[in-house]
Structures are given as structure tokens and as C-alpha cells.
Amino acid sequence: MQALNTRFPFVDWFRNSSPYINTHRGRTFVILIEGEAMADGRGEQLIQDLALLHTLGVRLVLVYGIRPQVSRALGEAGIDPQRHDGRWVADQAIMRCVERIAAEQRLWLEARLSLGLPNTPLHGVELTAVSGNLVMAKPLGVRRGIDFDHSGEVRRVRVGSIESLLDRGALVVLPPLGFSSTGEVFDLEASEVARHAATALKADKLILLGEADGLYDDSGRLQRQLTPIEAEPLRRAAIPGSELARHLSAACEAARHGVGRTHLLSWHDHDALLGELFTRDGVGTMITQHRYEQLRPAELGDIAGLLELLRPLEEHGMLVERPRERLEQEIDDYLVIDRDGMIIGCAALHLFPDAGMGELACVAIHDDYRGNARAELLLAEVERRARRRDIKALFALTTHTAHWFIEHGFGPVRIDALPALRRDAYNHARKSKILLKPLS
Known part of the structure; x- marks a missing residue:
């Protein structure tokens, strides 16, 4: 047995992961992939990991960000957006760019989720990815004398429709866009979409994949677990509009509103998603209302x-x-x-x-x-x-x-x-x- 473990170290890992495979089956995970991951070419690997989670019976809602792609497109078009409190003022010109990039990114994701060629990780996996007008939004309006135009915030998530899709085995894809009863489209923060979706669905996990691989204390040691109260000072100290501020706000609010666990992970780490979900200690930081130790x-x-x-x-x-x-x-x-x-x-x-x-x-x-x-x-x-x-x-x-x-x-x-x-x-x-x- 020892010789087998030496030749195939993944076998022991697979055996030890079996309790988590059973635990996660039938659970609902909302996963945010920030736009930087796609821009850096990490999308392919993450899609493969999502497909694996789907085959293991996890109900998945995928939220994707598009910030860097939109910023690049605006720069190429010579558009310099006004920014206030970490949000840009989404006028008509900016919204045309946002809508185009969101559509392109959604099509790219759906294409990759359909990939099933031999000798590829998705061979034999049938994934139905569904998107649509599943997030309702309202305008930010005028704040501190600034009219944010088509920059908005989540009004509600269409829970019944999403649950129905998940029950049919679909992977639900949510862009950082929201729709209003007046037929308008609003630019939303991807982390806010993810948080509202997780809360409304009473998700078992909210997973935020960003730049940082977790939160560290003053001595440079990774903090494996924090409660919202413990994480709140870090949120207040973060730069407004920064990824850290957005992710901590989403994590703390999700924990306070019933989401069991929120995980802060880095998309730079190829093993982060599976390592967090299928090992006892994980690899990132978890925000939870109730300590898991x-x-x-x-x-x-x-x-x-x-x-x-x-x-x-x-x-x-x-x-x-x-x-x-x-x-x-x-x-x-x-x-x-x-x-x-x-x-x-x-x-x-x-x-x-x-x-x-x-x-x-x-x-x-x-x-x-x-x-x-x-x-x-x-x-x-x-x-x-x-x-x-x-x-x-x-x-x-x-x-x-x-x-x-x-x-x-x-x-x-x-x-x-x-x-x-x-x-x-x-x-x-x-x-x-x-x-x-x-x-x-």
C-alpha cells in the first residue's frame, strides 16, 4: 500500500476528499470569477474546475466580472469615465461598451462550457449554461451631487427562475448587469450580484475568486477563518472601491444574511478552488457567522x-x-x-x-x-x-x-x-x- 501511495499520491488525496464530495453533492455554490482572471488567461482552468464540480453534483451559479476588459475597451475608444467612490458614471457611451463586453464574455464562457472534444477535461461532460434577465436592478441615482446615470444596484434576484434552472441541472451564468421594469439595463458590481444571489438562494457557499489569496494578520500569517465582526475593521480600512473592499463587503453581508460560508481565494493559484473545497484546512480565508473550528x-x-x-x-x-x-x-x-x-x-x-x-x-x-x-x-x-x-x-x-x-x-x-x-x-x-x- 505504501508503494502505491508513493507512485500515485493523488490516490490518498482522493480518498481523503470523499467526505467533502458527499457533503457538497446537491449543495448550491455561488462563484464569482473577477474579470482579471479571464484577462490573464486563467478562464480555461477555472471552467474545467467548474465542470468537475458540476459532475460531482454541485448546483452552480457563476457570476463573472468584466472590469479590466471594459477599462481596456474604454481606453481604446478614448473614453475617460468619471469615477466616484470606486464606481464609474455609466453614461450611454460607457453602457454600450459594458453591454458589448458582457455579451462577449458570456458567449466565451458558454462556448468553453460546451467544449467536449476528446482528450480535453470536458470530454463526455454535458453542461447546459443558462443566462437571462435573472437580476433586477435600480439606478444608483444622484449621490453627493453626482448623477450615476446607468450605474445601478441590485433590487432583487429572481430566485424561483434560478432554482428552477438549477433543479433541471443547468449551470446559471449571471453577468454584472441588471434589468429594470422600465426596460433599462444597468451596470452592476459583480461582487454585489454574487452576494445578492447567494443570499436570495440561501446558498451553502459564496466563493470569491480575486487577486489576493486570503487575508493576513500583522505578522503576515494567513487567517484561515474570520467572523463578520472580526473582518469588519479590515473592510473599513480598505480603499473604497478596491477589490478587497468589495469582497469583504460581500462576504460580511452574506454571512450576516444566512450564507453558511464565504471563501476568499486567488485565481492566480491553479489549485485554490478545489483545494479549498476538498481539503479540511483549505487554502484561503473563510468568512462565516459560526466558526468551523x-x-x-x-x-x-x-x-x-x-x-x-x-x-x-x-x-x-x-x-x-x-x-x-x-x-x-x-x-x-x-x-x-x-x-x-x-x-x-x-x-x-x-x-x-x-x-x-x-x-x-x-x-x-x-x-x-x-x-x-x-x-x-x-x-x-x-x-x-x-x-x-x-x-x-x-x-x-x-x-x-x-x-x-x-x-x-x-x-x-x-x-x-x-x-x-x-x-x-x-x-x-x-x-x-x-x-x-x-x-x-
């Missing part, structure tokens, strides 16, 4: 995950074996770190109220997720739990990690410092070190 009380449904997490540590003698029956009986003592449905960390607090003491036990972090202060997070929550129960001290027994406990305020004590019940159950053959931490 959370510390919470354990439940009976976590038993299988706990057994899998603890088994390697028990086999190496680092932890005492805990059979399923014991975990079921003591499940209320446990905290877990749940990362997208996988238990990657745990700790238990066993109470000895008569002695005013609690045992910190079974602290475990999955090998792949060590080094990010998760154990410290568990310890802090155990201490909060203990204080709420009027526990005056925590003790721990360990054979391998005494230094970690000492670094976090524990000190060595003799066995007679333990509560009587725990002292009687002490396994002298293991010779575990006993450490204690007073709780002020």
Missing part, C-alpha cells in the same frame, strides 16, 4: 471521534486506555475542539467536590494540529469550568508531558496531595508524575 462540550455523537483521536496516544502509553463505555459514562466531563466535523482536540475535567479539587485529564491534540495553542485553549476553558464549580485546585497525572504542565503553572506534589478516591485509584506501575495548580 470550535471549542465546545462533548456529546455522545463525538465518541467515535474521541476514540480515533486517543487511540495513537494510548498505543504509545501516553494516555491510559479509555474504552467506549467509560467515555460514554464520563462524556459530560469532556471538552472537544471540533474542526469541520473532525475532533482534533479534547480535555476532561473530573471533579472531586468534597476535596475542592478537579483532575485535568486526557489532554490530547491531533498530530496535524499541534503548535497553535489549542492545548492552552483547552486548559483555559477547563480552568473556567473548575472555577464556576468552586474548585480550588487542579491536578494532573502524566508520564510524558510534565514540562508542559509546569510551564502552565502546575508544580510537582506527592501522592498524598490527591483526593482520597483518586489516591486509591493511582496506578503505581505507571509511575505517573503528579502535578497540581492552585486556582486563585
Whole structure:
């Protein structure tokens, strides 16, 4: 088996992606591809990835941008548009250009989605791409004394029509255009179209493919997940009208209005879309109202995950074996770190109220997720739990990690410092070190 994995590394990846294939089947994704991706020649690869998602049963709504293409066409025509707050004033001359470019880009996308020649990634895939007057719009009007003419904003998305198309297996294509009841066409922000579509459809995911590969903190480290509250300062600090400002606005609003997850990815990375969707950690930044990695009380449904997490540590003698029956009986003592449905960390607090003491036990972090202060997070929550129960001290027994406990305020004590019940159950053959931490 090892030789097979060496020769075909994609096999292991494919096996590990199977839970995500099952999870994504039948889900609705709204995907925005900014115009820069098409202008840079990345459209072909992205179309292939979209076709793969379609064959895996994902319901797709594709929104595309045309900013760079329109800017180039305006320059060639000698037109210098007025810009205010990141939007141009779309007069008749500019709208003629916008409509032409949008139509050309839509036809190009539909042609590529129809490609089925032998020896091409889309061979054998039948994709029906449908567009139309699916987004209703209204004019921006006059703002700060500026008449924005045919620059508009989304009024509503025709949800019933889009749902009907998706139910029939079509891929819905939405240009950055909107239509009014008076028969006018308005220039729209592609990110606003994507956000409204995702919100109206109650999409499972909104995926924004832009220049940046996510958001970074002050130390230059990629931030894998943020809530809208955490992302809001970044949005306010972004340059008005910039891609970052537009994408963060769309992501935060989508999260606040029920879209499960918004992903910020870079179209420069050929593997970004599939890497984000079919690996546990992903490659970009996710904005979600509810964290996909959370510390919470354990439940009976976590038993299988706990057994899998603890088994390697028990086999190496680092932890005492805990059979399923014991975990079921003591499940209320446990905290877990749940990362997208996988238990990657745990700790238990066993109470000895008569002695005013609690045992910190079974602290475990999955090998792949060590080094990010998760154990410290568990310890802090155990201490909060203990204080709420009027526990005056925590003790721990360990054979391998005494230094970690000492670094976090524990000190060595003799066995007679333990509560009587725990002292009687002490396994002298293991010779575990006993450490204690007073709780002020």
C-alpha cells in the first residue's frame, strides 16, 4: 500500500476528499470569477474546475466580472469615465461598451462550457449554461451631487427562475448587469450580484475568486477563518472601491444574511478552488457567522471521534486506555475542539467536590494540529469550568508531558496531595508524575 501511495499520491488525496464530495453533492455554490482572471488567461482552468464540480453534483451559479476588459475597451475608444467612490458614471457611451463586453464574455464562457472534444477535461461532460434577465436592478441615482446615470444596484434576484434552472441541472451564468421594469439595463458590481444571489438562494457557499489569496494578520500569517465582526475593521480600512473592499463587503453581508460560508481565494493559484473545497484546512480565508473550528462540550455523537483521536496516544502509553463505555459514562466531563466535523482536540475535567479539587485529564491534540495553542485553549476553558464549580485546585497525572504542565503553572506534589478516591485509584506501575495548580 505504501508503494502505491508513493507512485500515485493523488490516490490518498482522493480518498481523503470523499467526505467533502458527499457533503457538497446537491449543495448550491455561488462563484464569482473577477474579470482579471479571464484577462490573464486563467478562464480555461477555472471552467474545467467548474465542470468537475458540476459532475460531482454541485448546483452552480457563476457570476463573472468584466472590469479590466471594459477599462481596456474604454481606453481604446478614448473614453475617460468619471469615477466616484470606486464606481464609474455609466453614461450611454460607457453602457454600450459594458453591454458589448458582457455579451462577449458570456458567449466565451458558454462556448468553453460546451467544449467536449476528446482528450480535453470536458470530454463526455454535458453542461447546459443558462443566462437571462435573472437580476433586477435600480439606478444608483444622484449621490453627493453626482448623477450615476446607468450605474445601478441590485433590487432583487429572481430566485424561483434560478432554482428552477438549477433543479433541471443547468449551470446559471449571471453577468454584472441588471434589468429594470422600465426596460433599462444597468451596470452592476459583480461582487454585489454574487452576494445578492447567494443570499436570495440561501446558498451553502459564496466563493470569491480575486487577486489576493486570503487575508493576513500583522505578522503576515494567513487567517484561515474570520467572523463578520472580526473582518469588519479590515473592510473599513480598505480603499473604497478596491477589490478587497468589495469582497469583504460581500462576504460580511452574506454571512450576516444566512450564507453558511464565504471563501476568499486567488485565481492566480491553479489549485485554490478545489483545494479549498476538498481539503479540511483549505487554502484561503473563510468568512462565516459560526466558526468551523470550535471549542465546545462533548456529546455522545463525538465518541467515535474521541476514540480515533486517543487511540495513537494510548498505543504509545501516553494516555491510559479509555474504552467506549467509560467515555460514554464520563462524556459530560469532556471538552472537544471540533474542526469541520473532525475532533482534533479534547480535555476532561473530573471533579472531586468534597476535596475542592478537579483532575485535568486526557489532554490530547491531533498530530496535524499541534503548535497553535489549542492545548492552552483547552486548559483555559477547563480552568473556567473548575472555577464556576468552586474548585480550588487542579491536578494532573502524566508520564510524558510534565514540562508542559509546569510551564502552565502546575508544580510537582506527592501522592498524598490527591483526593482520597483518586489516591486509591493511582496506578503505581505507571509511575505517573503528579502535578497540581492552585486556582486563585
